[in-house]
Structures are given as C-alpha cells and as structure tokens.
Amino acid sequence: VRISELSAATGVSVPTIKYYLREGLLRPGAQTAPNQASYGDEHVHRLRLIVALRELGDLSIERIRTVMGAIDDEGRSRHERYGVAHYALAEDRDGELDDDEEAARREIDAWLDRELRWKVTARAPWRGDLAAALATMRRLGRDVGPASFRRYADAALAIAEGEFADGVDGRSPESVPIADALEWLVIGTVVNERALAALRKLAQEHVSATRARRSR
Amino acid sequence: VRISELSAATGVSVPTIKYYLREGLLRPGAQTAPNQASYGDEHVHRLRLIVALRELGDLSIERIRTVMGAIDDEGRSRHERYGVAHYALAEDRDGELDDDEEAARREIDAWLDRELRWKVTARAPWRGDLAAALATMRRLGRDVGPASFRRYADAALAIAEGEFADGVDGRSPESVPIADALEWLVIGTVVNERALAALRKLAQEHVSATRARRSR
Numbered sequence: 001v002r003i004s005e006l007s008a009a010t011g012v013s014v015p016t017i018k019y020y021l022r023e024g025l026l027r028p029g030a031q032t033a034p035n036q037a038s039y040g041d042e043h044v045h046r047l048r049l050i051v052a053l054r055e056l057g058d059l060s061i062e063r064i065r066t067v068m069g070a071i072d073d074e075g076r077s078r079h080e081r082y083g084v085a086h087y088a089l090a091e092d093r094d095g096e097l098d099d100d101e102e103a104a105r106r107e108i109d110a111w112l113d114r115e116l117r118w119k120v121t122a123r124a125p126w127r128g129d130l131a132a133a134l135a136t137m138r139r140l141g142r143d144v145g146p147a148s149f150r151r152y153a154d155a156a157l158a159i160a161e162g163e164f165a166d167g168v169d170g171r172s173p174e175s176v177p178i179a180d181a182l183e184w185l186v187i188g189t190v191v192n193e194r195a196l197a198a199l200r201k202l203a204q205e206h207v208s209a210t211r212a213r214r215s216r
Numbered sequence: 217v218r219i220s221e222l223s224a225a226t227g228v229s230v231p232t233i234k235y236y237l238r239e240g241l242l243r244p245g246a247q248t249a250p251n252q253a254s255y256g257d258e259h260v261h262r263l264r265l266i267v268a269l270r271e272l273g274d275l276s277i278e279r280i281r282t283v284m285g286a287i288d289d290e291g292r293s294r295h296e297r298y299g300v301a302h303y304a305l306a307e308d309r310d311g312e313l314d315d316d317e318e319a320a321r322r323e324i325d326a327w328l329d330r331e332l333r334w335k336v337t338a339r340a341p342w343r344g345d346l347a348a349a350l351a352t353m354r355r356l357g358r359d360v361g362p363a364s365f366r367r368y369a370d371a372a373l374a375i376a377e378g379e380f381a382d383g384v385d386g387r388s389p390e391s392v393p394i395a396d397a398l399e400w401l402v403i404g405t406v407v408n409e410r411a412l413a414a415l416r417k418l419a420q421e422h423v424s425a426t427r428a429r430r431s432r
Contacts, residue, residue: 011314045357048355052355055352056348056352079428086421112418118418118421118422119421119429120421120425121421124417124418126413126415126417127418129411129413130418132271132272133272133410134411136268136271140265140268140399140403149408149415151375152375152415153419155371155375155412155415156415157419157422159368159371159416159419160416161419161423163367163420164420173424174427183356185420189416189417191349192349194349195350195365196368196371196412197342197413198342198343198346198349199346199372200376200405200409201306201340201342201405202328202334202340202342203334203375203376203377204302204376204379205302205334205337205340206335206373207379208389211390212390213335215390
C-alpha cells in the first residue's frame, strides 16, 4: 500500500512515518516509482509496535531504535539480542548517584545477589532504580532496608515465571523465532507494566473501600 | 533555618524553593525580617516529599498541588481526602478514546465490576489505562481479553492487602492521623511502583537466565 494508506491503517501521520523512516525505525518500502514506495503488513505491524513503545512505554526514539536493532540484527546471538532489547527498556537516570544512593546501591546489590540470589548482571539498569527508591524512602524518614521490597520481589518473580510458562501464544519463548520472542518480551514488559501499575492502584482503592466498609 | 540552609538540607535550589512557595506547594516560612523567613523541619520534610513525587512519580506541579491540598485540607472527610490524593496520582490521558478503546473500556469495566468485583468508582482513572493496554495488545495482533490481566490483578491485590495489613509503622492506616496516612499512601504508591517495575524486569532477566541454564 501507499504511505497514505499506511497512515490510515495505523493512525500515524504521514510526516511522522517519514520521520521514522529517516530515523531508521522503519525499513524503507519497496520502490514502485521514483517518488513512490509500497508498504506491507510488516510495516503496519512495526508502526504499531513503535506507537506502543512510545505511548505506553514513553521510550525515546533512540531507545526504540536500539530495540528494533536487536529485533532485526541476525548477526548476534539470541542471548545478546535479548539483553540488548530488554536493557533498552530502562529509562536513563540523570546524573551521578549521591552518597545516600551509593550506600543504598551496595545494599540492594547484596540483597539481590546474595539473599534473593537472582541471576542478573552487575550492570542491570534497574539496580539503580531500586537504590533510588530505597534512598528516597530513607530521606522521607522511613527506617527501611532492601528487605522492605521483598513483597514486590516475590510478586515480580511469580509474575515473570507465569509469563515465561505461558509463553508466546502457548509456545515457549525459546522455541519461537527470535524476532517474535523479542517482540513478545518488549510488548509484554511495556504494556503489562502499565496494566500492573493501574491494577495496583485499583486494588489499593478496593482494599481501602473494603476495610472502610468492614469497620463501619 | 534560612532558605539557603533549607536548600542545603534538601538539595533543592533556592530559586526552585521560591517557585514552590509561589505555587503554594510549600507553606510560607515564619517571617523574621521584612525580607527574611525561617523554615523548619516541616518544610524539609515537605520539600523531600515534593522531590519524591516529581522525580520518582513524574507528577506535574498541578498534581502535586492537588495531593498537598488533600493532605492539608482539614475541612473534608477522611474518605474524601484519601480519594482526592490517590486520584491525583493518575496521569492525564491525552485525547478521547477511539472506538477500539471504547470497546476495550466496556470489557474492562465488566471484568472489574462483575468478575473481580472490586469496589472502585466508575470514574477511577486507571480503568482507562487498562483499556488502553488491552486495545494496544489487540492492535498488535494478540487475541486477548481482560482475563489476560488476571495474573497482574491477583499480584496487585496481594500487594495491596499486604501494604494495608503492614500499615504505617506497624499501625493501621485508619488509626494514624490522616495527614500521615495520606503521605504513607502517596509515597508508598509512587516509590513502590518504581520498585515493583524495576523488580519485575530483574525477575524477567533472572527467569530467562535460569531457563537458559537449565536447557543447556
């Protein structure tokens, strides 16, 4: 189809599609005339993936390019491509860690590696997010350690095990083509993170309302 | 203390503190001379709360004002202040729902109200987030319904029940002063949401690495 039809099918404006093409997020269409190209289902799908990562994941163009690069890069191992795409989902943290955050980071590392014994790399970007959360709690006067996150760690582990057990359309993530597995990972991570955050707040309201009713 | 010391204690610049004062996020200090005011622990604490909401919660100044208003507003009922502060944590969704999202919203509402039977208001802002997540999954070709979020709903409910059972420094949220309960709710929601999202991605990496090792 033409670029105007691609736009109609996805709700993405023609100038934005051209921008994604220039930025290399979207592969060029097949040239059909000097100033005209034709786009297929692959382009529709890829555009929707970009929209999901931007709108629900708040990912920058740079990070989306990294994700798409990992999906498309057939020269690297499955394991490498998985890591590149997954780590690209992390937000950039601005600035250096201050002393409180450095101390929190060491405690978080010890907890993850020696207490939970999770197999995550030392450079996994979310270690810093946890350290920042812990340092913030302390600045607000809470006398807490990494163990205060245990509830969330247990829930997160149960969720991840369930996600991998369910797999991609019922097949194990390791048995489907890597591009499909990567898309499943990226979309599942970003979209379900929003769903989980929304459900957590709805559950808080529900629990609060239920307690209020019980105490009447 | 003076504004410069308040700045040193919190890491927030003097111009930013003056901006928060003008915007009404921070109560004025006690006037000690025509051009000088004195600030106390309450101001240090409030400033740190604002920083946490801005940096970890990405909340706008407008929303932070709403949260602070609920904490400070002694003329309203406990229940009302709880609702105002909690709903202020929701992000603004831009624009109208399209047809796909409208359909998804009706399914989400039916699921929450009739299947999960959660006690949440019809205007709870996170219903729209769930509908957007469902519509996105479908646009990306997944044949899913609200039940695909069940795993996240169960985890979210367990988390919320645990949070309320643990309470505020071991006391039930209903038994502490409302301002403390509101701060506990707001901080717990925002900071632990970041922690939960980080732990979920670390758990994904751990589960993926563990599966890879097992299959070798």
